[in-house]
Amino acid sequence: MKTIYLDNNATTAVAPEVVDAMLPCLREFYGNPSSMYGPARQVAHRLEEARARVADLLGVSPAEIIFTSCGTESDSTAIWAALRANPDKRHFITSRVEHPAVKNLGEYLSRNGYRVTFMPVDSRGRPDLDFFYDHLSDDTALVSLMWANNETGTLFPVEEVARQVKERGIVFHTDAVQAVGKIPIRMADSAIDMLALSGHKLHAPKGVGALYVRKGTKFSPFMIGGHQESGRRGGTENVASVVGLGRAAALAADHMEAENTRVRQLRDKLETELLRRIPNAMINGDPEHRLPNTTNISFEYIEGESILLMMDELGICASSGSACTSGSLEPSHVLRAMGVPFTAAHGSVRFSLSVYNTEAEIDYVIEKLPAVIARLRDMSPFWQQVQTG
């Protein structure tokens, strides 16, 4: 059975070109990039080439890029760096729909001496900016807002917010893990101070990420050790993966147009056709300001895990915003913050595409999914209640 992979916000396939770029670094180019002799210098050269490619994707200078082990490390590094650089300020603002990398760190900080404000969102996941601006204070050290939401694809106006924040002398960080590679990002004139990205969301392998730190931003390292990354992150670089990330960044730049035309059209087709064929289905998120590859659809009166497992039988991979874990079936914090009603939140499915998806795959999902939904609804006591009024 062919696999139809529509879970690219969870992770992506490593691009063949990326594998090709990485293999020599696992074979002949094994030297430590910090060493002095020729073979090691070749490794260092590749590392710097990768840095330049990642910098190009963001429109920044290579010196502003620090390689890390993942998106979470990049987020943690940025947040701790900003707090340490401003020891007199004890306030941190973020949103209620952040990835756990930021949300759980925020909760940790609120238990450990910081005042933390979580900005609410509306029913489409759009930020409550008035609330946000009202809560900025002289005590605010840092603002961290995600660029694109991983579950719904909703985009926050981070550039606009960053400008307002910067005027007040507050550091602005964005978790752009889902945005990088999917939408054009030009940081040259941006007011954003720090930006986190992750390799495996853009067809590089897992275990590598990067953090952009604007020149002149006060910084203190999170990983303390050797002088690697200009003293900003100790530890020998994961050379092969970093080189893979560099190749992936160049590919992402090449694919940017397709991502925002062909992929967007496929996503729109999937969404439109599913909503046309399946009653009581609705989109979660902001249909206007959204990643081109993501759609999050709720199918009322049935449950997400059941939908995923039945799709798995058809070779279709997606994910759900509802996790039936311990005891209670808990809708995701993102859908809860948006106030999605229980009838819909439990049956939410996220489809996230990539440039490697084809129209035939989308057609297959459009053809197969209505029967899966109908089958589960036939089993659901609530669906019958709705049908009979």
Place this chain on the structure above:
Amino acid sequence: MWEYTDKVKEHFLNPRNVGVIEDADGVGEVGSLACGDALKLTFKLDENERIKDVKFQTFGCASAIASSSALTELLKGKSLAEAEQVTNDDIANYLGGLPREKMHCSVMGQEALEKAIACYRGVPVEEKEGEIVCECFGVTDVEIRRALTDHHLATVEDVTNFIKAGGGCGNCHERIEKLIDEALGRERAPVPKPRKMTNIRKLRLIEETLEREIQPALKKDGGDIELVDVDGNRVLVSLRGACSGCSAAQVTLREFVEKKLREFVVPELVVEEVCE
């Protein structure tokens, strides 16, 4: 994804006896849309009071559907007396086991069965025995005690996995812990209550209660509360973060903050919000 046995998968993909018996002898419904799973069980008896036909409708995850299907297979041909002996463990065993986090799915089957039999016997669906501990899922102390002894549970997490209690807001975790201690014969050191509360002690207790019992819950929702002053039995507070300006803030103050303070400090306290 969960590791399900082949039998769970098979019953999920090909569930037996889906539907509703229109002229059923017994009907049992449990669960709700809010708590994420629900089961409607209907059965028909033959002339010898044996279960001739049984059908289910389930809203829930794969193991909830498989548990319901397994239950109907277990019930077919059984007398009511035999059916009454079917437990959630029988359902789980029939399926070759369920992940621990999913045991509540089989418990839901057992509960629907009890209700359907009570319905047939014309026993009015009895008021739940005991006192509700978990408000979110309506679980009583009697049910929790039973689960503790039946399944040898030792932690709040276990209790949530099996009967959902404590899986919602979390306000009942402390009471569940007490029930666990009772069941295990443990005793926690009793808190000595001073005969007369001095003002300093009252203030300290108010501060402690705010910090330990109230702030963590509010912070979970992005809010916070600050103690401004204590004047006799008037506790003056100011709401922060998401709480300030929240339309439900007054309810929170009365129903949660004041109740907690009265419970942990003295019952005479009155909480008032002050504007800064």
